[in-house]
Amino acid sequence: MSTRRAALGAFALDAVLVTVFAAIGRATHEGDPFGPGGSGLAQTAWPFLVSLLAGWLIAVAWRRPAAAVRTGVPVWAITVAGGMLLRAVSGQGTAVAFIVVATVTLLAFLVGWRAIAAGVARLRRRDRHAASARAAG
Numbered sequence: 721m722s723t724r725r726a727a728l729g730a731f732a733l734d735a736v737l738v739t740v741f742a743a744i745g746r747a748t749h750e751g752d753p754f755g756p757g758g759s760g761l762a763q764t765a766w767p768f769l770v771s772l773l774a775g776w777l778i779a780v781a782w783r784r785p786a787a788a789v790r791t792g793v794p795v796w797a798i799t800v801a802g803g804m805l806l807r808a809v810s811g812q813g814t815a816v817a818f819i820v821v822a823t824v825t826l827l828a829f830l831v832g833w834r835a836i837a838a839g840v841a842r843l844r845r846r847d848r849h850a851a852s853a854r855a856a857g
Contacts, residue, residue: 723782724782726785726786727781727782727785729785730781730785730786731776731781731782731785733833734772734776734795734829734830735769735772737826737829737830737833738765738768738769738772738799738826738829738830739761739765739769740829741765741768741822741825741826741829742761742764742765742768743761743765744825745764745818745821745822746760746761746764763812764812766806767802767803767804767805767806767807767810767812768799768800768802768803768822768826770802770803770806771798771799771800771801771802771803771805771806772795772798772799774798774802775794775795775796775797775798775799775802776795778794778798779791779794779795779798781794781795786834786837786838787834787838788831788834788835788837788838791834792830792831792834792835793831795830796826796827796830796831799826799830800819800822800823800826803822804819804822
């Protein structure tokens, strides 16, 4: 897969996961993830999606889009901090409990998939190495 395609895929996955986070929150608290007229999800998600984009730009995430620490951690931190700031200035809630839940959930989502991908890649490398050692021996 090309580097550009991998970066676009990683960004798309991040955006989907941020949207899923917003939908879960809306479904939990509002009973309807889309809200009246279907705009509720967009209202909840936009501060985090804008901050996700900022996180990608600041972290230069396209260089190593699947790196859990180098990319995932800064993207996560900027997404949470920026999302909360944008929620506050747009009159949306930033209760302490929401900040905690958002921080933990987005950590699991934005860093978690990268950590899982790194683990799978390590297992594949180990298996290839073991297979080539058996073939050579």
